[in-house]
Amino acid sequence: MIAANIRGWRFWQVEERIYWLYKPKGKNLIGEELKPKHALLTSIWRFSPERKNSHPAPFPLALPVRAIYSVMDEKKGIVIDPYCGSGTTLVAAKILGHDYIGIDISREYIGFTEKRIKNYENETVFAQEEMAKHIVVKTFKERKENGEFTGKYGPKNNLDKCMANKKEELTLFDYIKD
Structure with missing residues (x-):
């Protein structure tokens, strides 16, 4: 009998990675240094799956809210999502007060994203609850x-x-x- 997490010749992928790109170049910085300013900034994040979204690969709003809130300072920044799908990352950026750029090949999902961004207020309370979990009062x-x-x-x-x-x-x- 083969173990449940093995598929043919390799293990099932059970994680996805998020990369924060930062490169000091001489005295100039490209990006920002990642600062551990929030409590739940660890390498393992657990979320319940997004079930209300019709996109084939949705993720919960908590994921981009946590990532953006944890790594971007209070100054306004730009969030780029080259495969924006249903617009979850763009909604998170809007709620957090950042500019955003979304790219997707599907006109259907671009339309869905535009509607979702127009109605972003509906998701603001959830984003605020997620951010409240990460505020560090004392280090x-x-x-x-x-x-x-x-x-x-x-x-x-x-x-x-x-x-x-x-x-x-x-x-x-x-x-x-x-």
Whole structure:
């Protein structure tokens, strides 16, 4: 029996990659340096599939909202989507206040995208909810320096408090003699 994630001679593709292009060229920069200014900027993003869109390869609005919001500064920028399909990326750019350029070969999808952009207000609330998940009030470093909770690798004073309340536990190593 073949494993469920193997197709003939290769594994099923279960991820898609997003590239942020940035190149310092002398003293001039092409693009912007990626800055980790938001909480959920990791290499794995999980989303529920987009089911209300008739395009054959739709993705949820949360994907471009998260990407654009995470990497573009507050200054106005341009988002280019060379295969804009149903216009999800363009709607995200409009909601976030950026200019956008969309290109697609299908006149049908260009028409669909134009309608969707005209009615972008319908999707604004969802985009705002997505952005709210990523606002970093204090960085990890700031929380650590202030002695605030930073997860299981928290400040020593938090660890001391936990250890003071912990009952003595013996492990196998306590019974091993040198």
